[in-house]
Amino acid sequence: MRIAISGTHRAGKSTLIEELSDLLPTYVTVDEPYHQMEEEGYAFAETPSVEDFEAQLARSIDNLEEGTRDVLFDRCPVDFIGYLLAHEDSDAFDLDAWLPRVRGALQKLDLIVLVGIERPDRVSLSASDDKALRLAVDEKLKDLLLEDAHGFEVEVLEVEGSPRARAKQVLAHLSEAD
Template identity: 80%
Template sequence: MRIAVSGTHRAGKSTLIDELSEQLPTYVTVDEPYHQLEEEGHEFPQPPSVEDFEAQLARSIANLEDAPRDVLFDRCPVDFIGYLLAHEDSDAFDVEAWLPRVREAVQGLDLIVLVGIERPDRISCSVSDDNDLRVAVDEKLKELLLDGAYAFDVEVLEVEGSLSARAKQVLAHLSSSRRD
């Protein structure tokens, strides 16, 4: 299965991917586009610009096109749509121009696991984590993935609880999907 783990920053995505990687040893893990681009020399300002998020969006689409069958993606294109729609310069982003490519890429996923901000919040944040943006992106991702704002037509599993509870929810979902 091709699984993306999505969510705002400081929500527990990467930690969940690490746990799932241990539980699913045959799966390949694809790092998030931010880290891939950084390793290639891209320097991101803080906060990243619209163009920086568009570069991550393009990389995320390319990652989906190039990946094998059993894979865990740290983020998917919808994450970057969420960041771009929540960005202070969101008017500079043409979501309609990107939607056909994003929809096509997301169709290559079997499942998106959404890791949202819980109440109370399980993750402590520092001032540098830009909690206002974090919350805004969390809300956008829930609109996009749970409310179907742009009809991405992909199965979404929202997980919650401790790390082990989240991993168990994903593994139980995978097990039931295999039986269907």
């Protein structure tokens, strides 16, 4: 299966991928576009710009084009749409222009696992974390993925609890899908 782990920053996505990698040893993991691009020398602004998020969105779409089965993606295109819609310069982002490419890419996924912010929040934040942006992106992602107003038509599983509990929810869902 091709599974993307989605969520705002500091929600537990990477931790969930680590848990799932241990439980699904035949799966390949694909790092999030930010880290891929940073390793390649892309110079992100200190506070990411609309252009930075659009570049990550394009990379995320490209990542899904690869035909590998049994893969865990750290983030999917919807993550970057969430960031772009929550960005202070969101009016510079043309969602309608991106939707056909995003829909096409998402059809290459079998499942998106949404890791949302829980109440109470399980993740400790540092003083440098942008709490308002984190909450805004979490809200956008829940709207985009759970309400599916843009017709992404991909299966979404929202998980909660400890990293192990989240991983078990994914495994249970995969078992039901077989």
